Amino acid sequence: xxxxxxxxxxxxxxxxxxxLCLPGLPGVIVFGMVFxxxxxxxxxxxxxxxxINSVVFAGASQFVAMEVYSDPVTWGVLIAMVGVTTAxxxxxxxxxxxxxxxxxxxxxxLTYPSLFFLTDLNWLLALREYDKGERDWGLYLGxxxxxxxxxxxxxxxxxxFGSIVSDPKVWGLDVVMPAFFIALIMPLWKGRRQTMSWGxxxxxxxxxxxLFGGYWSILTGxxxxxxxGAYLDE
Amino acid sequence: xxxxxxxADSMFVSAVLVMAAATYAMRAGGYWVMGxxxxxxxxxxxxxxxxxxIIISTILPMALQGGLAMSAxxxxxxxxxxxxxxxxxxxxxxxxxxxALRHFGV
Numbered sequence: 001x002x003x004x005x006x007x008x009x010x011x012x013x014x015x016x017x018x019x020l021c022l023p024g025l026p027g028v029i030v031f032g033m034v035f036x037x038x039x040x041x042x043x044x045x046x047x048x049x050x051x052i053n054s055v056v057f058a059g060a061s062q063f064v065a066m067e068v069y070s071d072p073v074t075w076g077v078l079i080a081m082v083g084v085t086t087a088x089x090x091x092x093x094x095x096x097x098x099x100x101x102x103x104x105x106x107x108x109x110l111t112y113p114s115l116f117f118l119t120d121l122n123w124l125l126a127l128r129e130y131d132k133g134e135r136d137w138g139l140y141l142g143x144x145x146x147x148x149x150x151x152x153x154x155x156x157x158x159x160x161f162g163s164i165v166s167d168p169k170v171w172g173l174d175v176v177m178p179a180f181f182i183a184l185i186m187p188l189w190k191g192r193r194q195t196m197s198w199g200x201x202x203x204x205x206x207x208x209x210x211l212f213g214g215y216w217s218i219l220t221g222x223x224x225x226x227x228x229g230a231y232l233d234e
Numbered sequence: 235x236x237x238x239x240x241x242a243d244s245m246f247v248s249a250v251l252v253m254a255a256a257t258y259a260m261r262a263g264g265y266w267v268m269g270x271x272x273x274x275x276x277x278x279x280x281x282x283x284x285x286x287x288i289i290i291s292t293i294l295p296m297a298l299q300g301g302l303a304m305s306a307x308x309x310x311x312x313x314x315x316x317x318x319x320x321x322x323x324x325x326x327x328x329x330x331x332x333x334a335l336r337h338f339g340v
Binding site for chain 1: 238239240241242243245246247248249250251252253254256257258260261262263264265266267268269273276277278279280281282283284285286287288289290291292293294295296297298300303304307308310311312314315316319321322324325326328329330331332333334336337
C-alpha cells in the first residue's frame with residue numbers, strides 16, 4: 001500500500017496547503033467577519049474578541065459560546081461557555097483520530113503543537129491529498145496556520161463595520177463551506193463501502209438531529225458511519 | 235464589560251482559556267487515543283470512513299435548515315465536482331446558484 005512512503009515536511013508543502021484553502025476562503029472570511037460583529041454587539045472589547053477568536057479558534061463553537069455569554073462573566077456563565085464549546089467541538093475527537101495513520105509517523109514534539117491548528121477544513125484537505133498519495137504533512141500544517149491567520153484577521157472588519165456583512169445570505173456566501181466540503185469528499189468516494197457507510201451516517205445524523213437538534217448529529221453520524229465502514233467486508 | 239478596546243475582563247479571559255484547553259483536548263485527544271490502538275485493517279477502514287461520514291452528518295442538517303436554495307446549492311456543488319473535478323468551480327457554481335435562487339425569491 002501507499003503507507004511505505006516516508007512522511008516529510010517542507011515549506012513548499014506548507015504553501016501548497018495554504019493555496020488549496022482558497023476556494024473556501026470567502027466562507028471563512030465572511031464567517032469570521034460575522035463573528036466580529038456578534039462579539040461587538042455583545043459588548044466584548046477588541047482584545048477580548050481577538051482572544052476568544054484566535055485562542056479557541058473553532059468557529060461554530062465560538063458562536064454558540066456567545067449565545068450563552070452574558071456580562072459580567074460569573075462562574076455559571078463560564079461553565080456554560082465551556083460546556084457548549086465542548087459539545088460543539090467533540091467531533092474533533094473523531095477528526096483527530098482519522099489523522100493518526102498519516103501524522104503518526106511524525107515526531108510527537110511536532111504533531112501535538114500542530115494539532116492546535118486542526119480544523120474541519122485543513123483536516124479534509126489533508127486527507128484528500130493523503131488519499132492521492134501526498135506524504136508532505138506541510139500540507140496539513142500550512143493550511144492550518146494559514147487559516148488561523150485569515151480567521152484571526154477576518155473578525156476585524158466585522159467588529160468595526162458590522163453593517164458591511166449584514167446579510168451574507170443574499171450573496172449566497174453561506175453555501176461556500178458546505179459546498180466546499182461536498183467537493184472535498186467526492187474524490188474519497190470509491191464504491192459500495194462509501195455509499196453504505198455515508199448513507200448510514202446520514203440516516204443516523206438526521207434521526208439524531210430531529211430528536212436532539214444542535215451538533216450531536218455530527219458525532220452520532222460520524223461514529224455510525226465509521227462502524228459501518230469497519231464492519232462492511234469487501 | 236471592561237473599558238477600552240485593549241482591556242479584558244479577567245473572568246472572560248479565564249473562560250476563554252478553559253474553552254481553549256477543552257477544545258485542544260479534543261483536537262489532540264482522538265489522535266492520542268488512536269496511537270494506543272493497533273491499526274488493524276478494520277480500524278483503518280473505520281478511520282477511512284470518518285471523513286465522508288462526518289461531512290455528510292454535518293451537511294444534511296445544514297441543507298434541511300437552509301431551505302430549498304441551500305439544498306440546491308449543495309447538490310450543484312456535488313454535481314459540478316462529479317463532472318468537472320474542480321473544487322473551485324464547484325463552490326463558485328453553488329454560490330451563483332444560491333444567490334440566483336434567493337434573488338428570485340426561492
